[in-house]
Amino acid sequence: MVAIAPTQLVYQRPESLSDTPTHYCPGCTHGVAHRLVAEVLDEMNVRESTIGVAPVGCSVFAYNYFDCDFVEAAHGRAPAMATGIKRVLPDRVVFTYQGDGDLASIGMAEIVHAAARGENITVVFINNAIYGMTGGQMAPTTLPGQKTTSSPGGRDVEQMGFPIRMSEMLSSLDGTGYVVRRSLHDPKNIRLAKKAIRLAFETQVRGLGFSMVELLSSCPTNWGLTPLEALRWIEDHMVPVYPLQDFKVSPAVAEIRV
Amino acid sequence: MVAIAPTQLVYQRPESLSDTPTHYCPGCTHGVAHRLVAEVLDEMNVRESTIGVAPVGCSVFAYNYFDCDFVEAAHGRAPAMATGIKRVLPDRVVFTYQGDGDLASIGMAEIVHAAARGENITVVFINNAIYGMTGGQMAPTTLPGQKTTSSPGGRDVEQMGFPIRMSEMLSSLDGTGYVVRRSLHDPKNIRLAKKAIRLAFETQVRGLGFSMVELLSSCPTNWGLTPLEALRWIEDHMVPVYPLQDFKVSPAVAEIRV
Amino acid sequence: MARELWKGNEAMAEAAVRAGVQAYFGYPITPQTEVLEYMSKRLPELGRTFLQAESELAAINMVYGAACTGVRVMSSSSSPGVSLMMEGMSYIAGTEIPAVLIDVVRGGPGLGNIAPSQGDYNQIVHGGGHGDYHPIVLAPSSVQEAIDLTVLAFDLAEKYRLIVIVLADGSIGQMMEPAELPPMRPLRTEYPEWSVRGAQGRERRILSSIYIDPIDEEVMNYRLMRQWSEIEANEIRYKQYFLDDAEYVVIGFGTAGRVALSAVRAARAEGIRVGLFRPIGLSPFPYAQIEALTEQAKAILVVEMNAGQMLDDVLRAVKGRVPVEFYGRMGGIMPFPDEIEAEMQRIIQVPPVLNGDPRKKWLQRFGKVIHAE
Amino acid sequence: MARELWKGNEAMAEAAVRAGVQAYFGYPITPQTEVLEYMSKRLPELGRTFLQAESELAAINMVYGAACTGVRVMSSSSSPGVSLMMEGMSYIAGTEIPAVLIDVVRGGPGLGNIAPSQGDYNQIVHGGGHGDYHPIVLAPSSVQEAIDLTVLAFDLAEKYRLIVIVLADGSIGQMMEPAELPPMRPLRTEYPEWSVRGAQGRERRILSSIYIDPIDEEVMNYRLMRQWSEIEANEIRYKQYFLDDAEYVVIGFGTAGRVALSAVRAARAEGIRVGLFRPIGLSPFPYAQIEALTEQAKAILVVEMNAGQMLDDVLRAVKGRVPVEFYGRMGGIMPFPDEIEAEMQRIIQVPPVLNGDPRKKWLQRFGKVIHAE
Amino acid sequence: MQNEIIIAGFGGQGVLFAGQVLAYAALDEGREVTWIPSYGPEMRGGTANCTVIISDEEIGSPLVRNPKAAIVLNLPSLEKYEPMITAGGVLVANSSLINRCPERSDISTVFLPANDIAESLGNKRLMNMVALGALLELMPVLSIQAIEKALDNHLPERHKRLLPVNYQALRRGAEFAAQQAVLAAIA
Amino acid sequence: MQNEIIIAGFGGQGVLFAGQVLAYAALDEGREVTWIPSYGPEMRGGTANCTVIISDEEIGSPLVRNPKAAIVLNLPSLEKYEPMITAGGVLVANSSLINRCPERSDISTVFLPANDIAESLGNKRLMNMVALGALLELMPVLSIQAIEKALDNHLPERHKRLLPVNYQALRRGAEFAAQQAVLAAIA
Amino acid sequence: MPVKGWIEVNPLYCKGCELCVSACPQDVISLDMEHLTPKGYHPAYLVMDGCTGCGICALVCPEAALTVYREVPQRAARAVV
Amino acid sequence: MPVKGWIEVNPLYCKGCELCVSACPQDVISLDMEHLTPKGYHPAYLVMDGCTGCGICALVCPEAALTVYREVPQRAARAVV
């Protein structure tokens, strides 16, 4: 008889993902963000006590892809809805998953106040510099000069305003415990993004205040690029405008070891 | 016949104030803020080209007290309304006058986006740490521990959130040209406040972007203090939490000489 | 419990507490603010959730979130604030979860003023956000009724998984009257099978108002409409005064209804055979009951604190069978009983005709009343 | 100008441009986004104002501000976005200034879906924010009509100083049809005597919706109501098809109306004497015209892409004189002509009775149509 | 049998509280009662008023155009409400702040220096109780005792020590009204 | 006289554009026409379709349950629309992506390898024009020339250079359909 | 010898808040308990000589109720004339 | 001698976006032009030997379509067993 070399499982689809295939365009890094969140829920073993809040945006169907309880918020109001849930169920893990139109445009008041209140929720903020679901209009995060279907001549900052750096802005609020920006454009950054997501959820379970991870993400479809080109575009054009940094790590959070 | 010593007019009521007496409580520094704005409109000789936007709050009737064109906005939406006006009349001077509930609570999205867009408007922001008109409920700017009719036990920051420092937060946005905080609690600070208001309007007429002057102001009625005590309270309790500083003076604005 | 003197707003707040409200989210606005202020003191005492939201828009979405967990939750506001809740209300309806809202109506449109009004009837009863759904709407005319209907609101909201709105007005909110509160109900410890509280040892649950395939949306809409037919059958509420032998019928809800009661009493004292029909439930609306009144009534007088919003629903019920006349005060003015009595006298002296639009006729007369011309 | 193939949304946008719209403020939402996208390209070319607002809430308040300066200004959105505009609309009404809004309705309630629907009828025609006021509402059924009504909307808004809403649906917005655009009108150079543009050598002007004293608010409300009576007299719009000898009448607006037209033609081809009444103005509503139809009609069939919202207004007009039946599709589904024709056949075979609620009867039948039970 | 009383004056003169005391007393006596205030910002500086209706049956309108009685603590209130009172009704006017006499002869009137009497009791905030006492003398819808009981039951703890002087105020008002009535009779 | 055509396939197969070309041609010919697409996110990845109605009088419903003709470029579309076509109608199916034959015998059918023909022309995106050509052969609601004129008038400038090959595609489709018809006749 | 100044208080606006009273460096302003303004407040007034016309009262007045004058010292006067 | 590894691609999820293809350090993944997934995409697959089971493909895969295995070197193996 022949000796069979024992094998080891290096990676498999996380349990916290349901087995529904996503509707995202091929190569869209929304999927990577989903996967990382699911891996963290697995590692922290909180899937059964987690409630997710989906936004209105391409990730509107996020609730189909995670294997935990989920609600679907009105456009921009996810932080308010999450607040309502967390206030009556303080021992549950509550997170919102929001795009840049949802969080930084129509939902500005709700995210700022959730942060200022130090709501003990975690926000996964997908910054893809565009409105994906509605077909590529300008977002508050659209880069200067970037052409979109509602800034056909390119974003003229004098007329259409300047990109809003949400992480920088929110980190000025006392209620925030952990606010950082990461990117999903290559393996190294994906690893860092996952660490950050883990820390954000740890911040919440320890009751250390509002936590948010802003993720630079791709929209190949509306950027008119291939998935690979889109990753390059993040690196070449978005990272310079949206530096990958820790903007707020409260002392208590800094002590967390995972 | 006797020689009469010639006399000199040291101060008189500014022309840009109408002759309607205000409805403000005795000693409320809303009135001082009104007066300073009116003096600046006089000095810059822009009364006839100025359009004011009144908020919903104790200053809801501001339009009665200024002798210039005025509109009355929905609660918190003054910056949006001002944007609508300024965009079609770019050569007019457009300012909003807003309280802390109006600007920092319900109107958060509109003020942040007006600032991010670099809307060429001037915002006079009255921070009195409370909702005056509705009878003294908690504002986003209410101090930690401060008792209000909706935080009867004092503001518990863990439950009700932390004071929001609007000037600090907005100054992180690229669209802002001039963002400072001043106070109305004594002659020296009133003089500094007026200088700031002047500079804010100068910023606008030069098209240098969004300008805002945050003014620490009294609410003797809802603080339950005499007008004089209320001024002390600003100095002793508000100034430490809301430092009187320049948070954003764009290079171009820094060069303005008046 | 003994009768005590209660201010309407505080009475409704305490009634909600007794009914087991677990969380309140709201924003100050006159003439409703006492509800929020009362809750800010009372709920923390009881270890329940009070939060002053950054706006009505946030408040209704916080209510939406909390309601998804299966607890009893509410907000309260007044006209402009309620307008900001329309999207959220539509989402709650589309998600088929229970919630309670108190609207203490003030004069409008726009910022208007803070005086008592019934100008939100259309927005609350007929409008109320986009899409096909109906909220249940209850209109108290006294502090006691405000208490009873607030408690009922929570029960109905839960029974039918929809929004129930208590439509009061500034005078109900600000008035003090003797009233009795129900005993304190225990908070629920078991939660509905749809509630989202974490998938502990069970399949995950999703609460959403999306039905991206119109086929599914239509089935959902159909479900809502079937349920609404059931509600129309079971949840009609009204009160009748002196109607047995009435030849003339006054119809008014809430404060307008109780003011009309004084007028009807005065007219009865003069031997006029007039009665009062006061709808308590505005949605569903007592169409059948009003239609039935057309068999005894020579004429119907509708009285409202608006420009005739419920009037249209009364006209639908009356089907042109008897003359309908209208008398309203607008913009925050409460009618005095003598105004309504005068209208009755007028109707008796000059019997009204069937044709013509009651609102237009009223406007003709009304110009003089307010010296607008 | 020659006929060209236009997509409804872009046609309405260009029509607004031709009508002299000076500024557009809006926010993306399917199925309306092409209006915004078109404006983002077109208006800057012309040196006019386009701004993508941070939300519909901001957009309507930007419109409010711009409207105060006396220029022609508009926004556009779809159901959930329109719900967020309710407070702003009430303020605009309370300030008595002109503004135009296009609502390209989608399936609801809540997030629902993006398919064509008429589910906003109640919110737009009857609801529409707090307080006593009415917007003028125009409902196109083709791209050409969408163009014509958009232009008309600006003229009416200005004439009466109120909000005019063009109530379209997803299919009107997305469909392409040949249509002709009006010539470009010059932008206005003179501004109304109420407009706020700086008190240059004149008394200051104030635009506000506050009337803190109910007496004043009532006078203002009265003014609005008097004006509305005038509008009810002057601004009734509808189109009639094959009605001269019709024994059966179908009533439907917008897309439902044009689908009904196909059904009516088919029925006529089979010799059935049926006609179509298509309201174009939904507010004010053609009550008198519909009441008049009861003299010739054996029965009326109301067809909508909702659960029977206009139906209630038809019932008010019909006053129970002839049987009314209802057929609706909900949640974003467009009926096919054959469904409506089948309903007509049914009505002819089994003449409907007067009593009973048409909506309930429909629900009974409809359950089978969608296999919901 | 229904009695309507309007109490009006400057904000801060305690008109709302005086009305509430009446309402509490009526409640304790098992009567039907409504109390409805003017509310909102116009109270700031401006005038305040409340309407109290006491009845034996369910009360309809909480407002009436023509009340049976009115307590007016300042001039604007006198001018607004004197003409409204039903014939045979009662008017209590505060001569301390009103520099002209009431005019109507078809109602019984007390014109008393409420502030001065209150100050003589060492606390001018008691003027509302003085006026209330005077009203009840002319319109015994409730007994002074009932009002005292109401005060006892409903005055916030921190003010309980003021009970005796509140009683005094009521009685002084009543006495003054009684005397004036006598004088009126003699004259 | 009204003709309804449904064109359906994967997003990206150019079904919406093919419909628009038909509509433009109808417009240029002075006919009444409506073009209505399926719209929204479901287009992402999923299938797209549009309905074109060409008529001589004002068009009522822009949608019909039973169209006179259908062009189906993938299997799901075949399954959805084949049963819908009115008897005597026309079906054009893309055999390049559909691995089963159409079943109905009461309609005239063309089963043509649109992708392959297009690729043979050097550009597989032309498959929609190939199919359109085939349709018009069996249902001459508009002439090929009219379509060519429409392409000429409405193809965006940057694509004008592709006009000739588009014409070719139309004709190749038409020819294929003609042959198949002949074969069918013989068989 | 200090400049001589004086103030006028407009009773239409003054609400007797006393902010000018406490702000006045010369301590020469106080409320007039003898009179009531149309709005029912005791207005501020100059109780005694000593006003230098520094204008600080006007600076703190929330109602813009104050007008401040100053006698021009002779030298300056010429300049003025 | 490098560790030996391999991947499984779940055709239910793979959308042929090629991100794994370009991320693979060993360059051993490519799209399978012979097959279509149920959703109509060409799925990724292992074209040749050389996969070390590093898992980078799985790290970049937006669809979590990949499972990665590795043969345990004998020493380690004992540890595992």
Ligand SMILES: Cc1ncc(C[n+]2csc(CCOP(=O)(O)OP(=O)(O)O)c2C)c(N)n1
């Ligand atoms: C009130 C409201 N306004 C607008 C919309 C339309 N809408 C849906 S998603 C979206 C923006 C999505 O962009 P983003 O948040 O950046 O997410 P992405 O799609 O890019 O992931 C908009 C405007 C809506 N559904 N509701």
Ligand SMILES: Cc1ncc(C[n+]2csc(CCOP(=O)(O)OP(=O)(O)O)c2C)c(N)n1
């Ligand atoms: C939509 C809406 N919500 C609430 C209100 C009630 N309201 C009026 S003013 C106000 C707050 C005023 O406080 P602030 O802005 O701080 O101004 P202040 O009165 O203190 O000067 C509120 C909540 C309203 N008018 N409209």
Ligand code: SF4
């Ligand atoms: S549109 Fe953009 S953001 Fe949306 S799924 Fe496609 S690639 Fe992702």
Ligand code: SF4
């Ligand atoms: S309530 Fe406060 S803020 Fe308002 S006027 Fe009075 S003192 Fe000023």
Ligand code: SF4
């Ligand atoms: S500061 Fe002005 S308002 Fe106050 S007392 Fe002096 S003058 Fe009067």
Ligand code: SF4
């Ligand atoms: S990255 Fe994932 S989805 Fe993309 S090709 Fe590789 S396995 Fe398929």
